[in-house]
Amino acid sequence: MSKSLRRLAIGLSAVLLAGASVTAFTFNIAGIKWPGGSALLYIGMPGSSSSGTSWRDALARAAAQWTSQTPFEFIVNQGYRNPCSGYGATPSGGQFNSGNGDGQNGIDFSATVCGDAYGANTLAVTLIYTESNLLGGFDIVESDIVFNANTRFDIYDGPLVDQSRGIDFGRVALHEMGHVIGMSHEQGSASIMRSTIGNLFTLQPDDIEGATTLYTGYANCPVAAIDFGRVAGGLSEGDCSVKQLVGGGSDDSLVDTYEFTLAQPTSITIGMSSASLDSVLVLMDANSRVLDVDDDGGVGCDAKITKTLAAGTYAVLANTFVDGSACGDTVGSYQLTMSYQSNILLERGQETSLLGSTSSAKFAGGVRARNKLSYSNVVKPSEFFDIEGRIAIDPKHQGQAGFIVVAGILADGQILLRNSAGEFNAYNGQGDISKAKTLVLSALERVDILRDTRASDLGLNDIEVNFLIGYGVNSNPNELYFHGAPINLVVTP
Ligand SMILES: [Zn+2]
Known part of the structure; x- marks a missing residue:
């Protein structure tokens, strides 16, 4: 785990350009994501394309591709929300806008990016609002899409035809929804997340693999079973990193992942102690939602989490703080102790x-x-x-x-x-x-x-x-x- 400041920010990404196609492979994800792996999307923007299909139907089809082919779930609502609500103008030279959003994920056409100018050849922009999370990274808390109202759009499958008919809105929506779930541009490969629009109009293996890595959570790393009692463990080079575990970001501190199941509601205490590591414990639910993080809740540099949990499956991550201070080794042995208190057997x-x-x-x-x-x-x-x-x-x-x-x-x-x-x-x-x-x-x-x-x-x-x-x-x-x-x-x- 690395330390970071708390902030509320908006990222402007999703510049989709008309241009030539090239080839390569590997997905690209930024490591920010929706906690719990789902988002409620308001797709009720009014109107239809010249070929007769409504924009909302194209949005529903795009959302369904992500939901059916990846672990991410778009919950679609036929209502309308203004994507620019809560947007504040971007300070000159700034990367992030000054607004806090409205907490609702809206979609519409707009002649500007909610007041800011579109970049050249930009077909659409996805606005991403994030909040710092317990892991030291960022969770997406809102994401809106604005389609460039100065572009001529239509809706059709197949090759991208000459632009007198219009750009296919559906594949642009599919691309922007990739940004909504936290994916970045994939430079060059055969993917919808390529920064330039082309003849592809469905999700490609590269897109699906990227979203799967981002939303598979702790199962991206080897997972060992743990029960009540003691476990001797060690962090060593070659172990999984937080970056691999969350599917992106920059935290390359090492982490061991343990999983346990509770048959009934139970109050548990997890302790991590080590002579050399600055122990950090992370408790997650089965959807990789972070429930608690502790650095120094135990004695000295030891970590300790006490929590009452419902029946279910959970993960414990044994991690370290990498800040060079006392007990600041990044590799070394540790001991986990899992205990409980319960009024019933x-x-x-x-x-x-x-x-x-x-x-x-x-x-x-x-x-x-x-x-x-x-x-x-x-x-x-x-x-x-x-x-x-x-x-x-x-x-x-x-x-x-x-x-x-x-x-x-x-x-x-x-x-x-x-x-x-x-x-x-x-x-x-x-x-x-x-x-x-x-x-x-x-x-x-x-x-x-x-x-x-x-x-x-x-x-x-x-x-x-x-x-x-x-x-x-x-x-x-x-x-x-x-x-x-x-x-x-x-x-x-
Ligand atoms: Zn894009």
Whole structure:
């Protein structure tokens, strides 16, 4: 992440010139985009072309090409909005106008760029208003299109005919809508986003690839799964950069991307610590919308985010501030810790089984420190705590004689199994799996994984254990039904 000033600005882009075509390849995007990947476009400009098609129909067709062929979605409204509303004149020599827009994306003909002059041979101009975002870049918050009213337009597919008939409005609209979503000119390649108009009148592979990169968000980079607990990571040369992740811009700081899914609303805390990096955490939703960014919310240069999130999939980006100050290395190792607080036991889904049978069993679990009402996964060495598990038994297994198994997996991969006396013993993968309990299975089985435990009494000060609970039926004793997402315990001072 690089630091930037907050500003509200307007970019004038989208000069579409009549001219000769040349060839090349690769898309060009500026890295600014609409948060969430969609925009509401007012296409109700009045009138029709001389061949009879209304301008609004041509706009609808152009918007539909972007929506159907790229991850970006134009939400089309048949109403009219003045594209010049809220536009302020550009100061002489200035790059940006002085207006703040009106927050609505309008389209119309205009004899001037809302009062400023068109450049020579300019067919249309897209006005882009941006706002700085949490990532240090810019989000598009409004975009309007003005078509040069001094140009003779018609609407037709196919080759660009001689200009006595008029320029095809549809392909100009298609090009300008590319600017609306944040794409820049593609110099030379066979694309609609080329700066000169030509015989192309539909989106080309280069246009689609560019918009896809811009709106695929964090999936542009390798994504690792993360769950509650600790992850050791490192930023090194060759990792993805923020520039690659967002599909443009100039931030080439390195970033690791992690993804997690919550089965229910949960309050989470994510910490990133490092001896050498100035840690930065970014939390995104599944649409790559930035929900929170933290630089120094932890101790020293460490970062920390606490947020209550709805059920869903989210991404955590491990990043750094590149400003040369204390702990200012750009490559180095770090540790992420994911913890939660919840008033209910968290579902620990992804039902699975040893031999591949399927079941509808549901598993939940959590750690609760003595005198605390909520569950978490993190306790201090001096705290007494319980670890509770709960299994909703598959109806087809209810009423059968069966058994419960409890396993703890240490950071080095060692597996411990609980016996019926409540003791955990190492299991080497051979022989019978010891049972924590034998019973007749009811609809809901509560499992005491640990009770009234204190890490300091065991000589443990800093340890992570992932627990799994499972059950089986005596009529099929080698099969075990359990869950993929473990019940995590982190003991840390
Ligand atoms: Zn353009």
